[in-house]
Each structure stands twice: as C-alpha cells, then as structure tokens.
Amino acid sequence: MLDLNFKFNADIRTILAEKGLDGDGRRWHQRLENIHPGNVEMALSEPAGSYNFEKLLTLISPAAENYLEEMAQLAHQLTVQRFGRTIRLYAPLYLSNYCTNSCRYCGFNKENKFERTRLTIDQAVEEANIIASEGFRDILLVSSEDRQFVSVDYLIELVGKLRDKFASISIEIYQMSSAEYAELFEAGIEGVTLYQETYDREVYTYYHPSGPKSDFDNRLDTPDHISAAGMREVGLGVLLGLTDWRIETLALAEHAHYLIKRYWQSHVSFSFPRLRPAYEIEGSQFRHLLSDKNLVQMITALRLCFADAGLVLSTRERAELRDHLVKLGITKLSAGSKTNPGGYSGHSGAIEQFEIDDIRSPAHVAAMIKQQGFEPVWKDWDIAFIR
Amino acid sequence: MDNLIIAGREFNSRLLIGTGKFASCELMAEAIEKSGTEIVTVALRRVDIENEDDDMLSAIDRTKYLLLPNTSGARSADEAIRLAKLARAATGINWLKLEVTPDPYYLLPDPVETLKAAEILVKDDFVVLPYINADPILAKKLEDVGTATVMPLASPIGSNQGLKTRASLEIIIEQANVPVVVDAGLGLPSHAADAMEMGADAVLVNTAIATATEPAEMATAFKLAVEAGRMAYETGLSAMSKRASASSPLTGFLREQ
Numbered sequence: 001m002l003d004l005n006f007k008f009n010a011d012i013r014t015i016l017a018e019k020g021l022d023g024d025g026r027r028w029h030q031r032l033e034n035i036h037p038g039n040v041e042m043a044l045s046e047p048a049g050s051y052n053f054e055k056l057l058t059l060i061s062p063a064a065e066n067y068l069e070e071m072a073q074l075a076h077q078l079t080v081q082r083f084g085r086t087i088r089l090y091a092p093l094y095l096s097n098y099c100t101n102s103c104r105y106c107g108f109n110k111e112n113k114f115e116r117t118r119l120t121i122d123q124a125v126e127e128a129n130i131i132a133s134e135g136f137r138d139i140l141l142v143s144s145e146d147r148q149f150v151s152v153d154y155l156i157e158l159v160g161k162l163r164d165k166f167a168s169i170s171i172e173i174y175q176m177s178s179a180e181y182a183e184l185f186e187a188g189i190e191g192v193t194l195y196q197e198t199y200d201r202e203v204y205t206y207y208h209p210s211g212p213k214s215d216f217d218n219r220l221d222t223p224d225h226i227s228a229a230g231m232r233e234v235g236l237g238v239l240l241g242l243t244d245w246r247i248e249t250l251a252l253a254e255h256a257h258y259l260i261k262r263y264w265q266s267h268v269s270f271s272f273p274r275l276r277p278a279y280e281i282e283g284s285q286f287r288h289l290l291s292d293k294n295l296v297q298m299i300t301a302l303r304l305c306f307a308d309a310g311l312v313l314s315t316r317e318r319a320e321l322r323d324h325l326v327k328l329g330i331t332k333l334s335a336g337s338k339t340n341p342g343g344y345s346g347h348s349g350a351i352e353q354f355e356i357d358d359i360r361s362p363a364h365v366a367a368m369i370k371q372q373g374f375e376p377v378w379k380d381w382d383i384a385f386i387r
Numbered sequence: 388m389d390n391l392i393i394a395g396r397e398f399n400s401r402l403l404i405g406t407g408k409f410a411s412c413e414l415m416a417e418a419i420e421k422s423g424t425e426i427v428t429v430a431l432r433r434v435d436i437e438n439e440d441d442d443m444l445s446a447i448d449r450t451k452y453l454l455l456p457n458t459s460g461a462r463s464a465d466e467a468i469r470l471a472k473l474a475r476a477a478t479g480i481n482w483l484k485l486e487v488t489p490d491p492y493y494l495l496p497d498p499v500e501t502l503k504a505a506e507i508l509v510k511d512d513f514v515v516l517p518y519i520n521a522d523p524i525l526a527k528k529l530e531d532v533g534t535a536t537v538m539p540l541a542s543p544i545g546s547n548q549g550l551k552t553r554a555s556l557e558i559i560i561e562q563a564n565v566p567v568v569v570d571a572g573l574g575l576p577s578h579a580a581d582a583m584e585m586g587a588d589a590v591l592v593n594t595a596i597a598t599a600t601e602p603a604e605m606a607t608a609f610k611l612a613v614e615a616g617r618m619a620y621e622t623g624l625s626a627m628s629k630r631a632s633a634s635s636p637l638t639g640f641l642r643e644q
Contacts, residue, residue, distance in 0.1 A: 081547065082545055083408070084597055085408060085410035086407075232491070260492070264490055265489050265490065266491070267491035267492075370411065375412070377433070379432070379435060381432050382460070384431075384466075385460060
C-alpha cells in the first residue's frame, strides 16, 4: 500500500518548535524591534488577505502601531468584500461549572469553593428557549471539564432537542477524541472552539497545574482531531494576558495556516479573549494584558493575513469598543451573554466563568450593528446540511 | 433585445441578482428593483425558508421576481440534495441554483459532486442551474444530464476580478445548447458588459452591488451594462470577428487564371 503520509509536512508541534514559537519566542524579539516604517509600508502595499510569516511579523511589530488607521481601512475593505456588510450573532449556553481542572485564570477552577451547578437536559432546553426567543439561531454550548455529566451522550440528546430551534449549534468544551467529535458532528454539531490558551509551554504549565487540560501537547493536537472529524468550523484563540501577545499571535497564525493547509474543508476562525476578572481572580494580576490599541493591531493584522477567517468577539469587551470593532474585521459577535449555567432563566445564582462587560440586550446590539450600516445576521447556516 | 429563456420560461432581463452581503433588507430590495432583474437567488442557509415572515424573504416580492433558492454552503451532493428537497417541500419552488463548495475559503465549486447532485435532482423534477468552474467538458456533461443552464464562474466568488476564465468561457459559450449564465467574480459593470459581448446569455452579480456604497446606483449601472453588452452582441461585433479578412487576399491570383 502506498504511504500517503508523504503529502504532509511537519505536524504543528514540530512547526512551532522549529520556529521557536512554543516558548517565549525570544528569537523574534529583536526582529520585531528592528522592523522599521519602510517594512510596514511595504507589507501594506502587498495585496491584502494572504498569509506569510514575515508579513504578519511586520504588521504586529511596534513600528506598525503607527499604521493602525491604514491597517484598519484595509481590514474593513477586505472584510466587506469577503463577508459583505453583515455581522453574525450568537449566544453561549453554559451547561456546567463542575470542573476537574485548576486553571489559574478561570472562575470554575476546581480549587475554588462554591456551590457548583449542572443543567439537566430539561433545564438546558429551558435556557435555550430563552436564547431562541431573543432571536438567536446560532448557539454555542459551553461547559467546563465535566466529562461525567456533560458527556457525549448528554450532548447528543441535547442537540436532538435543540435542532428545531437552532440552525447552527457548536461547542466550546473540554478536549475530545476524533471519534467523539465525529459522533457529535453526526448529531448536528458543526463547529468546535478550543483555545490553546497559550502557545508558551512554560506559561501553559504554570497556568494549568493539574487536571486533564494540563497536557500541553494534547491540547495542541486537538484542533487536528476536530478537523479530522469533519467539523465545519474550528475556532482558535489565545487568552490575551498570559504572555506576550506578539509571540502568541505568530504561533496562532502558524497554527491556523497549518490547519488550513492540512484540512482544506474546515473553516478556521479566531477569537480574541482578553482575560477578565472572575471569581477570586482580579484582572490586575495579569501582567501581559494588551491595550485596546494592540488588540486592534492584532485583529487587523490577522485579517490582512487571513481574508476569509471568521473573527469572533465576545461580551468580555466593553460596549463602546465592540461598537468600533464591528468595522475592523470582526464577523461574529455574541450578545446578551450569561457565563453561568442557568443564567438566562435566572433560577440559579451560579458562579460565572468570568465577568462580562457589554451587558446590552441582543436587540440593543442588533440595533447598534444596523446603525453602523451592517445587517445583523441571526441565521447563516442550516442544520439540514448535516442531517 | 431577445428575451432570455430558461427551461421554457421567458425573462426580459439578463441580469440575475444575489442577495448576500447587503447592509440591510431595505437596501437589497431597492437594488433588486433598480437592477431590473427578474431572478433573485437566496441562500437557503441564510433564510428561514418555512417562515413567510423571514426578513429577507419578505423583502422579495414573489409576484415580480422568480425566487431562486441556492445551496450555498453545501459541501457534498448529499447535503445539497437534502437542502433542495426541504426547500421545495416548504415553498413549492422547484428551481434551484446548485452550489457545492467544499472549500470554505475560495468557495470553488466541486465538479464531481455537482454533476452527481445535478443528475439526481433533474430526475427528481428540479430545474437545476449549476454553479461550476469554467470547465467546458463539465458544462457539456451537465447539459447531458438535463440542467437548465450552466453557470460558470468568471473568477473566484467575491473577488471582483472579472473574466479571468475568458478562454474557457468562450468555449463553453460556443458549445452550449443551454443558456450560459456567467456567475461570480464580476466586480465592475464593464466586466458584466464584457461577458455579455462575449455571448453569455446572462450574468449573475452579488458582491459588487451589495458592497457598493450605493447599492441601488450600482444595480442600475449593472443593468445598463448588461443591456449594452447584449445589444452589442446581438448587433454583431465586427471588430471581434475571429475570421481573417485580409486587405490583400492571398488567393486573388486564382481569379486571374
């Protein structure tokens, strides 16, 4: 039998290791500092939208901070051309805050002492009904690492009950095997969001001291499992605030580029979660939080390298900033989110994963989008594609 | 100008309009009206096809326009067929713009799956208008299985690059027995005129109108361009003749014998 592996180049671990992007990225610091305005102007004069490492390095450099307006204009133009004057809307539904991990930035850390909550299928459907009544047709099921309860079977049963109400169902939960993802895809789940959190091994180990999530390599391999299972959407991201955002952006882009080449039918999207205060966690403890200015730089730089990637922004960010970012390349927003299980029906006072900032209602956010000259899109998928 | 005839149905306009990417349903409705189109395509994934009050569907006057559902987003023949059947069951419309685009980035059509789906859908009494790459052999095969048109792309969808596939489009037009609708990549009215002058039976435009600062104005511009191109084609473009007409004939001596 012919060995078909010849067609694949290195795996993601090797790629990041060879480029020195699975650590502190020291080798790139000087390069970033040395980039001068002429390099940035050159990068901006290339046709926008395709990825190469040098171009991204240039666009996220300190020198490029003086070109944010040009980057924003180009990002806006390119996004309108590719996605139209539209913004997709979605809402998260938190299913459980029981957790076997102890991530230091997360309110659901197993070490935190509070009364945990899990939604039964009926309770989850009740929450989903509220989300649907607000207009949403696109829902993201979220759970902490609660394999015992939020199992594959639980998700399949829940999806069966949500399919009539939601055109698109995706998940943001603990890592799974390719076989498990394939089962969920078969059941009607079309996308998976899984942040690497950080591409720096040492920082990763510090922030994830115990639990299944503490295995860096397994985390890094999981987007391969998601894509190999046939999922349509693969959401990537780093938690902004854990370490140097510039190095993280380079690693994130390399990861996306690798996935796009290897799994040509899966669509990659990026999220931009800046760390937020959470239960027993002060926002001020994160030394690497990036400024609004650098967030804009990161978003527009990625857009200029990935014309067709989805760019997702949650309610972690404040309303005023979200209003501006709508025009800078973002394609998908959440609205009216609750980040605790049972939060929509208000029955439970469960602890939330993090504090949200933009507390406006979905209708209010939709009106803002219209005001900006965009169409809020509630439905851009149909579950009939899958089943 | 001759009318466009697709599957026995006559249309005055040779401009088809896509409905994605507009900033609002009002702007879309206005652009549709100004374009003079009679065929409006709608992505099934974008609308709630069973719901008459759906924002986008209710903005399209079905008494004036043929609503042409499309399967944009389908990655395989099976997915496209499933979606098509659901749409027909909900609306009674048996016309379908068949799109099978497994690559989420350039949204290029899959020739193998498109042909497979077309054959099954035609047998199931759908009027099938397939979106294809500009592949003359595929166009003939689709015609053979009974599609109502072929819809080859001018360049990748949304790219506004114009007629990058010109050489293949010319062959498709030359060989076709069904209307050829040039779809995707037409970024300027001059691109649309170009396709019509070449002999395309119609064009489909979306991005260039939807993302224009004034969609209704741009729709008018495309309407005029399509009419101009068609009129020129029907009149006969002497300058474009492929036949040589030498001013000093090489065989003149034969007459002297």
